[in-house]
Amino acid sequence: MINIVIDTLGGDNGAPAAVEGAVKGLKNNPDVKLYLTGKKKELDQLLSGYTYDKKRLEVVDCSEEITCHDAPVEAVKKKKDSSLVVGLNLVKEGKADAFISAGSSGAVLAGGSLIIGRAKGVKRTPLAPLLPTSEGMSLLIDCGANVDAKPEVLVQFAQMGSIYMENIMGVKKPRVAIVNIGTEEEKGNALVKETFPLLKACKSINFIGSIESREIPFGKADVILTEAFVGNVILKLYEGLSKMILKEIKKSMMKTLKSKIGALMIKKSLKATLSNFNASNKGGAPLLGLKHGLLVKVHGNSKDEEFASAVLQCRNFVKTDVSGKIIEGLAKEENTAE
């Protein structure tokens, strides 16, 4: 049985979305047991509206909540009975294998480092979501809290990202590219210029050079390496721009009677395409490099679908032992370097 915690507080859609997603996740994954951390009274009431395997779902009562207005590190240290801290402790104690939250990114990331801790040799723990491209999926690493990162940290992110893509996504020799403002080697800011030769010298990755952001949507690399500030800008622009364009297209289709009829006729084909760009199918972003267990951050405005996808993703992560493979891969790399 794979044990997964869902933090039911902190997301924009509250416990109802988390609970509905949990029930769906439970139904789709018969080898999963879920722990829901949050307000027992509310959770019991919500759960009473569903039919589910009661042996595989346990509610863990918590009296506190961490919100995005809390200072992350302080909140994790002080709010010991929050749904986030209680949930992470279940992972720390080995009672659970994975943890899912739609709460404050900062607090989730801080909690990962402070409560579970980094694996041996891991300099920083990057947040690495998958981006939909015209060719499939690319891993964007890092979108987390490590702003103003150092070159050697980025090199390790490239290694972790490669291990992830190879072992979890089944990509052979994943192509690693660093986000840059041109493809010529002399281009870039200080960080990119310093990191570039280190990546070239790193034998355990398949470094293909710089990537300009316009090439990212066309799947020109499997691991898109960048420091967290730029990664965050890329991730959120991807989300916002897709949403805006799709909204404008839908609006344009509702303009005339003719276009409305046309819209009905393309609806089915269009829907299949659009669902490719729907982040809710992607199952959230894993925080890589933890000592043990898994931490998956889903979007703040996640609905039931996102939670259910995250449960499936966590299950697959545990089955393929992504954390173990990263620790193993980094250790191997270190031995080669010595």
Next chain:
Amino acid sequence: MINIVIDTLGGDNGAPAAVEGAVKGLKNNPDVKLYLTGKKKELDQLLSGYTYDKKRLEVVDCSEEITCHDAPVEAVKKKKDSSLVVGLNLVKEGKADAFISAGSSGAVLAGGSLIIGRAKGVKRTPLAPLLPTSEGMSLLIDCGANVDAKPEVLVQFAQMGSIYMENIMGVKKPRVAIVNIGTEEEKGNALVKETFPLLKACKSINFIGSIESREIPFGKADVILTEAFVGNVILKLYEGLSKMILKEIKKSMMKTLKSKIGALMIKKSLKATLSNFNASNKGGAPLLGLKHGLLVKVHGNSKDEEFASAVLQCRNFVKTDVSGKIIEGLAKEENTAE
């Protein structure tokens, strides 16, 4: 008469695209005279295929070309008879009011500073394209060559961008926001954290705080302030992602007979929407803060439409005296500060 130079070399589509755009621009703007810098023989041959007002178009022969493989500063200094340097000298000498190029960004930017020079008080010259949003247009400043910029440089960019949006785009009290990874004041990397209080203290701008990149496409600010590396990533991702999504949507419409018929019915409405996201209608990005004259960088793969739009944009820039207004606005700000 407004005199505009078009650099016919350096772009991906070569002189044919530039010449076709020039002829269109000439036709649409009866108060414009064009200088085409490039290879006279080729240009004369291309021009012989068009009917145009010969009194308003002059070919300036050049023996050299600057490509994107040249180191920018060195190329500008050494290739004195290149289409880029010859063109910029026409502006420097006052023979032309504006200059358009699809050539190497680095060389165009370096040429602007080295040949024309910065206006008094201007610390750096930012490249500031307009981004299409669901509400109209926002100015993205800076996308140029000033990577790893200093906080005080960003503040001046915010001022220049505000002057531009107010005077050229007619936006009253343009909302300035700095690109950040969260909207809370304590979020950000070192540069954003240092710049934020300076922007708050700057009385000549309407600073509204941080903007997350997901809000940019929805027009939540008029001036999107960021250092050039991030700006370049935003600009190119905007371009690449729009292109990829539209391509996938078109592909999805061609899947079945039914969806093909549907596609025909929505074609007209859809086309109007899509043209909003077509960079070719935007007329390129101006380099702000030059001593005099104008420099407009159009996309490397510009076609005739982009060159024609750039001619119109340059004409409007000269008419509204954007350079003069920026110099004036910055001087006013400096006097207030003293």
